[in-house]
Amino acid sequence: MEQMFITPIIPLNSIGNIGSDKKIASGNAGNSAFQDVFREAIQNVKETDKNLTTQEYLLSTGQINDAHTVPAAAAKAQLSIELLTALRSKALESYNEMMRISI
Template sequence: MEQMFITPIRSLDSIGDIGAAKKAVSGQDGGSAFSDIFKEAVQNVKTTEADLNKQQYLLATGQIDDAHTVPAAAAKAQLSVELLSALRNKALEAYTEIIRISI
């Protein structure tokens, strides 16, 4: 018969090691990391929209060699807006859940 082992629970101080940030998320740093995620998402939307506008301008003026870059830029811009919207929705769901618990 095969023996089963229960792995011990590790402390949560390593949860902040996600990605390249490598900083612990606790206290005020947690709020900072949360706002950094939203700032990065908003900046991503701005960047992809600017790239889409540039590609559309180049296409309209005939300065672009391959027309497939315009739909690709449009898809990137749409995905970045959808990601920002999903982040906002999840944040609002979490907030309403916290409010409901505290009552």
Template sequence: MEQMFIRPIIPMESIGNIGSEKKVTTGQDGSSVFRDIFKEAIQNVKTTDEDLTVQEYLLSTGQIDDAHTVPAAAAKAQLSVELLTSLRNKALESYNEIIRIGV
């Protein structure tokens, strides 16, 4: 049987660990956690998009046995983009709220 190219979406461990930590991160530590969350989300978008490209290529060349893997890969790619967009929107909303409070 042909080896599958489907890779599972990697859970974003840094988001799950934020609530469980008891210490408050400030300064460089806080910005590195924030940066890591976005880096992980961006990497997830890249990975799922690469997987979708491979699945589409295999389907178009007739090398794939089950065509349902292409829509599944497309859904994963779409969800990862939506997650990144939601993270960005929430970050912008938070920034605007902080700026509004400070004025």
């Protein structure tokens, strides 16, 4: 019987685990973890866009054998942009909600 190659699922860092190697007490240290989330999302957008550009170039020059990698790269790039947009929207919603709180 043939063995199938299955890529194991690698868990993503949850927002609660980001910065866990640092001891976050309060104040500016909390900002660091918040910034790390956005930096990681922005870096992911840059990497997936670069990968998509490379795949499109390889396809257009005939250097790629399997054309299905281009739509897969495009889907990854689109999802990373949607994730960054959703993070930005939630951050703005949270900020606006905190501004409405009266002390």
